[in-house]
Amino acid sequence: MSVEVKTKRVTTRDIRARKGGEPVVVLTAYTAPIARLLDPHCDILLVGDSLGMVVYGMDTTLGVTLDMMINHGRAVVRSSSRACVVVDMPFGSYQESPEQAFRNSARVMAETGCAAVKLEGGREMAETIRFLTERCVPVMAHIGLKPQAVHAAGGFRAQGRIDAEAEAIRADARAIADAGAFSVVVEGTVEPVARALSAEIAIPTIGIGASAACDGQVLVIDDVLGLFDDFTPKFVKRYADLRPIITEAAERYAAEVKARSFPGPEHCFGQAKK
Numbered sequence: 001m002s003v004e005v006k007t008k009r010v011t012t013r014d015i016r017a018r019k020g021g022e023p024v025v026v027l028t029a030y031t032a033p034i035a036r037l038l039d040p041h042c043d044i045l046l047v048g049d050s051l052g053m054v055v056y057g058m059d060t061t062l063g064v065t066l067d068m069m070i071n072h073g074r075a076v077v078r079s080s081s082r083a084c085v086v087v088d089m090p091f092g093s094y095q096e097s098p099e100q101a102f103r104n105s106a107r108v109m110a111e112t113g114c115a116a117v118k119l120e121g122g123r124e125m126a127e128t129i130r131f132l133t134e135r136c137v138p139v140m141a142h143i144g145l146k147p148q149a150v151h152a153a154g155g156f157r158a159q160g161r162i163d164a165e166a167e168a169i170r171a172d173a174r175a176i177a178d179a180g181a182f183s184v185v186v187e188g189t190v191e192p193v194a195r196a197l198s199a200e201i202a203i204p205t206i207g208i209g210a211s212a213a214c215d216g217q218v219l220v221i222d223d224v225l226g227l228f229d230d231f232t233p234k235f236v237k238r239y240a241d242l243r244p245i246i247t248e249a250a251e252r253y254a255a256e257v258k259a260r261s262f263p264g265p266e267h268c269f270g271q272a273k274k
């Protein structure tokens with residue numbers, strides 16, 4: 001008799017326990033095939049609302065809806081077995097009140113099967129994070145450069161260059177850690193500030209454009225694979241360049257269709273007998 005052993009997924013508690021230990025590996029994933037490929041290599045698969053820009057071609061993440069996040073979250077959970085899956089709460093789905101945040105994050109968790117949600121904000125979100133974590137919704141916070149605040153902040157720019165800003169980010173980090181977040185993404189924050197707050201708080205910091213001293217790192221998968229080139233932030237490292245490969249495949253396919261050399265006999269059913 002063979003017994004199927006299901007791989008145990010990384011949990012939010014496992015991530016929390018990684019503070020100061022082996023760095024936490026995080027990539028975004030939005031679709032089933034990519035989730036399947038990344039799952040063995042990542043501790044966390046983040047279904048980021050960056051999907052609005054890299055999958056849907058939006059200029060910002062502000063137009064992303066709860067239904068989009070749920071559909072992509074479901075695909076990623078279904079197609080992974082090891083990584084802890086975290087789903088972003090989109091703009092407008094949690095800022096109104098702790099109750100609104102609970103209602104929508106409970107829906108995300110129930111309908112996708114993800115282990116946690118991520119939301120942007122520091123001190124102003126501490127009450128909401130406490131409300132959620134006390135009601136069994138694990139929360140990853142997101143401070144520093146907050147893409148959903150792009151208009152309020154006057155653009156995408158690195159945070160913490162002036163003392164008051166640096167102090168505000170450190171206060172945000174302390175507030176969300178005290179409120180019960182299990183980890184925090186620190187985005188677009190000057191290195192010394194990211195380094196200092198990582199040393200200061202008791203939960204893992206996941207950097208993106210932050211510091212190698214963070215407890216883990218995250219990148220957007222389309223940036224890693226060279227698929228998104230509308231703009232490339234300084235903090236992106238491209239590990240592959242898939243655009244020319246896809247272009248070449250499409251060119252060859254188009255040429256073969258036009259030349260009638262595709263499909264060949266091996267691709268056809270029931271060849272006509274001579």
Ligand code: KIV
Pocket residue numbers: 028046047048049050051088142185187208218219220
């Ligand atoms: O939406 C996203 O992909 C993110 C990461 C860049 C951290 O928030």
